[in-house]
Amino acid sequence: MTEPAPVHLSQTQFLSLLAHELRAPLHSIHGYLDLALMGVGGELNVQQHEFVQRARMASQHLYALLEDLLCIARADSGQLHLQRTIADLSEIIDNAVEELALAAIDQGIVLRVAIEPQLPRLYVDAVRIQQVLRNLIHNAIYFTPAGGTVEITAHAERGALPESASSSDAEGDIAAVACVRVRDTGIGIAPEFHERIFERFYRVLDKNADHSGGQGLGLAIVKLLVELHEGRVMVESVVGEGSTFSCWIPGLLL
Numbered sequence: 001m002t003e004p005a006p007v008h009l010s011q012t013q014f015l016s017l018l019a020h021e022l023r024a025p026l027h028s029i030h031g032y033l034d035l036a037l038m039g040v041g042g043e044l045n046v047q048q049h050e051f052v053q054r055a056r057m058a059s060q061h062l063y064a065l066l067e068d069l070l071c072i073a074r075a076d077s078g079q080l081h082l083q084r085t086i087a088d089l090s091e092i093i094d095n096a097v098e099e100l101a102l103a104a105i106d107q108g109i110v111l112r113v114a115i116e117p118q119l120p121r122l123y124v125d126a127v128r129i130q131q132v133l134r135n136l137i138h139n140a141i142y143f144t145p146a147g148g149t150v151e152i153t154a155h156a157e158r159g160a161l162p163e164s165a166s167s168s169d170a171e172g173d174i175a176a177v178a179c180v181r182v183r184d185t186g187i188g189i190a191p192e193f194h195e196r197i198f199e200r201f202y203r204v205l206d207k208n209a210d211h212s213g214g215q216g217l218g219l220a221i222v223k224l225l226v227e228l229h230e231g232r233v234m235v236e237s238v239v240g241e242g243s244t245f246s247c248w249i250p251g252l253l254l
């Protein structure tokens, strides 16, 4: 009998396979925790409710991490495509904020949202924009000491995207874009790192920080997804004062 030929997977294929395989059981864990939280199968007491809610939060974090890995794997194999629909940006922001509300409470951070009233809807991939916001808000919370504030704002702008935006029209047409900002009062980022933090696996080492941050993929994904929407992302930051990440996303339906 002949031995089956060994299967050689590229790193991208391996990541993709791993993320896919882990997604289904995680989805099921999610579902059952949701049922428990809804009280199906019996009312939970306050402490049980909190335990299950924390388990739900942890599985959600793992799910988000897998989504990030899959995103990178898909981008590398040219298979990352946007599923655009007409979406309400305030709903996307609310969903991302809701995902991280408990983490903010745990860290002693106040989360604020300020969205321009009657902000027009966007033609975007809502799941991907939520992933962008989740990554930015997650960072803002984890790099801000207790007592700090994280504010998410959104408004419409008319004009070319700042600097050499990847999507700006060659003719210099005026575009309608949504500008979403995540501002924190955290540790800040020194100017020499402002570009590098968007590279894959790049993390600024801070010997004073004890943050269980991620793997240095979050901002690389933010940039990837915003640019896939033909938008632009930028950071402004002052060490010791805080950071503001701004995303300009075209596709506003005026």
Ligand code: ADP
Residues within 6 Å of the ligand: 135, 139, 140, 143, 184, 186, 187, 188, 189, 197, 198, 202, 203, 204, 205, 213, 214, 215, 216, 217, 218, 219, 220, 243
């Ligand atoms: P990580 O998984 O480490 O958060 P990211 O790609 O999201 O990776 O961020 C890269 C690095 O940029 C972080 O390790 C951190 O040093 C820095 N960084 C990102 N967001 C912030 C922020 N809001 N405040 C301070 N530093 C930040």
